[in-house]
Amino acid sequence: MNNNYGVKISKPGVDVVNAGLKDLYFHSNYPLLKIYDIVSGSTSLTDGGAGFNVQVTQHSLGYEPKAELWAAYYDPFLNTEISEYELMPLTERSSGGVIGMFYTVSKDLSEIRFLGETYGGDSASHTINYYCVVYYDEDL
Amino acid sequence: MADKYGIKISKEGKSVHSDNIDDFIFRSDIQSLPIIQKVSVQKTINSGDCEGTYIYTHNLGFFPFTKVYITDKSFSNNQIVPFYITGESKTVCGGDVLLEDFEYSIKENTIEINYNVKCVIPQIGESCPSGDVTYTFEIELYMFELGSTTQYENFFG
Numbered sequence: 001m002n003n004n005y006g007v008k009i010s011k012p013g014v015d016v017v018n019a020g021l022k023d024l025y026f027h028s029n030y031p032l033l034k035i036y037d038i039v040s041g042s043t044s045l046t047d048g049g050a051g052f053n054v055q056v057t058q059h060s061l062g063y064e065p066k067a068e069l070w071a072a073y074y075d076p077f078l079n080t081e082i083s084e085y086e087l088m089p090l091t092e093r094s095s096g097g098v099i100g101m102f103y104t105v106s107k108d109l110s111e112i113r114f115l116g117e118t119y120g121g122d123s124a125s126h127t128i129n130y131y132c133v134v135y136y137d138e139d140l
Numbered sequence: 141m142a143d144k145y146g147i148k149i150s151k152e153g154k155s156v157h158s159d160n161i162d163d164f165i166f167r168s169d170i171q172s173l174p175i176i177q178k179v180s181v182q183k184t185i186n187s188g189d190c191e192g193t194y195i196y197t198h199n200l201g202f203f204p205f206t207k208v209y210i211t212d213k214s215f216s217n218n219q220i221v222p223f224y225i226t227g228e229s230k231t232v233c234g235g236d237v238l239l240e241d242f243e244y245s246i247k248e249n250t251i252e253i254n255y256n257v258k259c260v261i262p263q264i265g266e267s268c269p270s271g272d273v274t275y276t277f278e279i280e281l282y283m284f285e286l287g288s289t290t291q292y293e294n295f296f297g
Contacts, residue, residue, distance in 0.1 A: 007147075009146075009147075009168045011171075011288075021176055021200065022200075022202045022204075022284075022285040022288065024283055025168065025169075025171050025172055026166075026168065026172045026174060026283075027174055027176075027283060030174035030175055030176050031174060031175055032166075032172055032173060032174050032175070033174075033175060033280075033282070064216060064217040064218060066207075066209055066218045066220075067218075068220055087220060087222075089219065089223065089224070089225055090224075091224060091225045091226055092226075093226060097262075102225075104225065105219070106216045107216040107217065107218070137218075
């Protein structure tokens with residue numbers, strides 16, 4: 001990282017020659033976060049049932065990628081379908097084990113999967129919507 | 141900024157003259173997220189150290205936008221932190237359920253990862269695992285100061 005050439009872009013009003021890292025919009029010595037894939041989907045969940053285990057996306061990156069999955073999920077503690085998207089995994093179990101929810105994300109060299117199971121709620125069927133962002137993961 | 145200059149790279153099939161910011165891969169008038177530090181560290185948690193803080197020193201002198209991922213060997217790699225999971229029986233808990241709770245805070249010169257790894261024993265409560273549990277944290281720091289102004293200002297007119 002000792003190149004004496006490249007591109008630096010400073011924030012408005014900041015002298016790019018003297019700007020520190022926090023005052024830059026871009027510096028070509030440092031790689032940008034790169035998005036490999038953005039996917040959305042939905043699945044169904046029956047509270048108290050077997051749960052779901054769905055493929056979110058496939059990839060050919062050659063490593064287990066970094067990914068963030070947000071879901072609008074069913075919460076058996078509140079007996080509500082949460083309308084906002086929250087970052088997964090999300091697990092919780094009541095102290096007596098009567099109510100529980102287990103939303104997790106699994107990844108391997110070829111795919112990303114979203115798994116979920118709840119119990120102790122309303123025993124009804126619910127739709128779970130989700131978004132997933134998959135990143136390239138390069139070494140610096 | 142009366143001068144209209146800069147760099148714009150549009151997405152494939154989109155015009156570089158588009159007024160829609162979503163049509164661009166890169167614009168020099170918008171904050172990008174270059175990665176300025178990326179480290180992988182291992183932390184072994186044992187029966188005498190199952191609740192505490194791991195401190196990574198970055199020495200940047202500002203609060204950097206940061207992502208932290210965790211790999212615990214028994215689950216998929218690179219799970220995003222905050223990470224809270226319970227429900228899996230583990231041998232280090234004598235077959236009882238292991239609770240894993242990780243979150244982090246961003247400071248001017250450090251990233252502090254708080255961990256709480258406990259066995260949940262029915263009718264009794266919580267205790268530290270009987271054996272070691274090793275985690276790998278991957279910490280990514282970005283060229284963006286939390287709290288700084290990044291309001292979009294169109295340089296191109």
